[in-house]
């Protein structure tokens with residue numbers, strides 16, 4: 001059985017001890033890419049049934065440091081999927097209207113309805129990450145959010161949503177290389193912001209914030225997966241394995257027709 005990288009709730013860990021390289025899990029890029037393509041085809045077929053079935057809801061949450069690969073993951077894993085059944089929501093700094101509400105208000109509006117797969121590019125977890133590291137709100141505000149998030153996710157799972165949360169774990173060195181690649185390639189300049197460099201200076205604080213949010217919010221109903229993400233090919237494979245297995249377990253079915261269709265002839 002391949003490793004799923006699921007963070008078992010309650011099991012002690014240190015983020016620093018979890019490798020960012022996937023090479024020890026799968027040394028061979030070519031076979032990883034071949035398996036990934038097979039899994040993606042399976043995902044396309046399962047999503048077709050999931051959408052037709054129209055009963056279940058799947059929420060995929062992606063979190064990572066800048067250049068951690070959230071955009072690339074979404075682009076790669078959803079290729080070929082019926083866009084009507086998938087909704088990607090990026091969460092940037094909250095608007096004035098969002099800030100006038102509780103932090104989950106804008107999140108709740110974006111969760112998937114029946115038959116839909118929702119993908120969050122960043123999420124409510126920013127409210128215990130960037131907000132904590134840069135002291136956008138005091139601890140008295142962000143600390144209770146771990147419990148609030150767990151309760152919110154419990155509400156979602158109790159009402160029929162399956163939640164998968166992936167933290168794309170890259171090394172500080174890998175982030176440097178990806179930033180440099182963005183700077184060296186004019187077609188990638190748009191992806192780069194000087195603010196990314198400012199946040200990079202807080203790397204250790206971010207790691208501490210990530211570690212605590214993973215510890216506090218990997219629950220039985222909505223576990224976190226810590227994906228070694230230095231190699232994009234391993235990241236894609238590991239994530240698509242979890243998604244495919246989750247959809248297989250959900251086992252969506254094409255619905256029975258409302259009427260008896262036997263013998264009907266189209267004139």
Ligand code: ATP
Nearest residue numbers: 066067071091092093094122126127130131191193
């Ligand atoms: P890319 O990785 O491709 O650059 P991005 O998700 O970083 O995409 P940006 O527009 O560069 O998109 O950045 C969005 C910013 O919004 C991030 O720095 C993130 O930390 C910030 N953000 C998201 N949610 C919140 C929040 N609740 N409070 C404050 N800042 C937030």
Ligand code: MG
Nearest residue numbers: 066191193196
């Ligand atoms: Mg950015």
